[in-house]
Amino acid sequence: MPRLLPVFVCVAFATLNAQSNYEHNVAGNAQDVQRPTRSGFVLMGGGRDVEAAFRWMIERSGGGDFLVLRASGTDAYNGFVMKLGGADSAETLILKDRSASSEPFVLERVKNAEAIWLAGGNQWNYINFWKDTPLSKVLQSAIDRGVPMGGTSAGLAVLGEHYFSAEHGTIQTADAVKDPFHPKMALGSGFLRIPPLAGIITDSHFAARTRQGRLLAMMARLNARGLGVDERTAVLVEPDGSGVVAGEGKAWMLRGTAPPEVCRKSSPLTYTGVELIRVGNGQKLDLREWTAETTDRTEISVLEGAVLR
Missing domain, CATH: 3.40.50.880 (Class I glutamine amidotransferase (GATase) domain)
Structure with a gap:
């Protein structure tokens, strides 16, 4: 009997995992x-x-x-x-x-x-x-x-007050700016309450997957600020909203200066004059004050479904 015990334990463990929901x-x-x-x-x-x-x-x-x-x-x-x-x-x-x-x-x-x-x-x-x-x-x-x-990535997507749920799969910038109410633009709010991320929607793989227009469409829908983070990059955020960027890429801070001019179903998005701040490795930012110690500042717009910088 003692020789059979290890076999029994191994089988029981495998069966438990096979039947478990975690x-x-x-x-x-x-x-x-x-x-x-x-x-x-x-x-x-x-x-x-x-x-x-x-x-x-x-x-x-x-x-x-x-x-x-x-x-x-x-x-x-x-x-x-x-x-x-x-x-x-x-x-x-x-x-x-x-x-x-x-x-x-x-x-x-x-x-x-x-x-x-x-x-x-x-x-x-x-x-x-x-x-x-x-x-x-x-x-x-x-x-x-x-x-x-x-x-x-997906873990970042659900940390903001607002999120892109991907319930119907992902969506590319071209489709998002063509119709900000596209069926795949499934948005939500209130999964978690992280005070420095109030009013913010996040996006990942930002420059690599050309997601600027996609995030702008989400911002227009939600009246939210946007924070895009590049691959191999992280933003380390304090409870008061101050933080620093670490890694090889940038954090992209986007904030509208006025409501979108056109944001309705089955119509190309027009959303102009959005402030864009790009923050790199070692540079500080503040998500509550929406400031950063960088000169990399410009505007980005969507005009009739075309992203302009």
């Missing part, structure tokens, strides 16, 4: 530790991760437990975070459907985390599976008590 993997100390944290938010634009941003989050976590949330993918972040050093543990929860957002084990792991990272993927899964669930309440509680939080 997967959980941990590297480092699997026991909970409690460390003092400092609030902060990492807004990352996708592509290769910015190590300096993760070190910033680990430092603010007090060296506690670093939790990655996602709806698909792997636990590759666990090794990445532990290799950087300073974290007690790194763990990944892959939540496969909406029911996982009510699982007691999932909620307990999120409550115990000293840093929370929303990985890339498909942001519609995050909105569909997480919004208005016990998980979203636990995430909001973490924000309110000063747990550092961040996200990249």
Whole structure:
């Protein structure tokens, strides 16, 4: 009988994972530790991760437990975070459907985390599976008590007050400015309440995927400010809205100076005189005052569906 025990345990573990609505993997100390944290938010634009941003989050976590949330993918972040050093543990929860957002084990792991990272993927899964669930309440509680939080790509998309949900798939700039009410322009608000991101909609992969016009169309629809973040780039934001850019690209701050001239269904967008500030590595910004220490300032417009700079 003792020789059969390892086989039995292995099979039981595989069966449990096959039937579960979530997967959980941990590297480092699997026991909970409690460390003092400092609030902060990492807004990352996708592509290769910015190590300096993760070190910033680990430092603010007090060296506690670093939790990655996602709806698909792997636990590759666990090794990445532990290799950087300073974290007690790194763990990944892959939540496969909406029911996982009510699982007691999932909620307990999120409550115990000293840093929370929303990985890339498909942001519609995050909105569909997480919004208005016990998980979203636990995430909001973490924000309110000063747990550092961040996200990249799809994870960034859901951090602003407003978001592009991708419920009907993604949309390219050409289609968004041709019709800002295109069926794929699925927008929403109020997933999380992060004070320095009030009134803001974010977008990622910004320059690489030419998303300036797409973000302008979203801003016109929502009467919101826009923050686009390039790949391999992160904005490290303090609770008071001040922050600094880290990485190889830019953070793009867009703010309308007047309402859009034309923003209606089945009509090309006209939205002129939008302020554009581009902020690079090491440069400071303030999301509440909408200022930055850069001379890279200009205007960007959409005129009858054409993006002009």
